[in-house]
Amino acid sequence: MPERPYTYYDFTLSLCPHCLRRVEAKIVFQDEAVYMLKRCPEHGRQKVRIASDIEYYKQIRNYVKQSEVPRRFNTATHYGCPYDCGLCTDHEQHSCLTVVEITDRCNLTCPTCYAESSPTHGRHRTLEEVEQMIDTLVANEGEPDVVQISGGEPTLHPQFWEILDMCKRKPIKHLMVNTNGVRLAKDEEFVARLATYMPAFEVYLQFDSFREDVLRQMRGRDLRQVRLDALAHLNKYNLSTTLVATLQKGLNDDEMGQIIDFALKQKCVRGVTFQPTQAAGRLDHFSDEGRISLTDVRTGILEQSPVFSADDLLPVPCNPDALAMAYALKLDGEVYPLTRYIKPAELLQNSRNTIVFERDPRLQGHLMRMFSTANTVDTVTPELNQLLCCLPLVQAPTLRYENLFRIIILQFMDAWNFDVRAVKKSCVHIVSKDNKIIPFETMNIFYRDQPKQERLEVLRDIPVL
Structure with a gap:
């Protein structure tokens, strides 16, 4: 009998990347990789590679744990995932990390930016608005695990210090500031004041590459010296820092080992987060050829870094489809994977x-x-x-805390590789302007701006095909 050219493995719901309607999707194994096969009545059949390591993809099911939900939900389930975000009652995971965007403005106009920030985009949130966003999160979580103050570029906010003071008065376990580092590089006194918020405080520093051409393509500017100057100040005050690298295949995915090695030598750095580019927002130079999966990143780390082995980079149980993590101990100048x-x-x-x-x-x-x-x-x-x-x-x-070093791979799905099973377990959320708590993935696909929300209203009445 004739055979299919693939092995059928599973079934899910996804999105058409062109019109964003929900469509059925097969998960198949073919040519030593994992693919999603789907069909839109308007835009035809689509084949998307979602993983490059079949055995790891099958292994992640061994790490699924019982769901931990928030103390309360914010919206009802009416249209079905992902059209009810807020968090809706069908969501399966509380907020492990919550992003609070205090401004739309930024001192850069990066060609790669999920929020499409710039010096002229949007506005700053008022202190009252930000506190209401934080209070919404506290009502959901009781004691939020990690809150990340973000933007835009949050250090531009005219009430930045008042916002940090307000957050420190709330029952937040760990507070982060997500920054491109420009202010930190120019202003040592700013870094010194940030350091007074420790412990339970951390800088989440953009760090994509050591190469000028990569930075100009991703960030529109050669930021190499900015990064080094920022880290010099952060090291001086031993201010806990995570380096975060946005990755694109063929652009900077060959630098992962170099970034890890560099990070391990920095006194202030507690880890590195690698984020494959999400096809959302401003993507001036991105094409599907630049798409990189979680397993691509994992394989690259194992090939480029002598520190970590395949038994170190494990799926994270709250959302194993989208998160992998390794921890190590830094003791007496040596690194011990844990x-x-x-x-x-x-x-x-x-x-x-x-x-x-x-x-x-x-x-x-x-x-x-x-x-x-x-x-x-x-x-x-x-x-x-x-x-x-x-x-x-x-x-x-x-x-x-400074004895611990972590590697995180954090894959934010977009409309191409969207899997409703994984988004229901998303644990990285954003507090929206109207005080809803929305998974990072669906926020950038459906809820970030008015045109997207208007499109969502149309999609809600279209049946799944």
């Missing part, structure tokens, strides 16, 4: 991870000194609760 010792079954059954280590006298010596409980020569029960989470709870006597 997540390789986590087993999926134990991870999902216990809130406190029991980590079984290989016989490494150096590592065991460090751990026996640092952790409060030791069971055997090979087993240590460290106070690193919820290790595969944005921020583990660290309660070891001599272990500090």
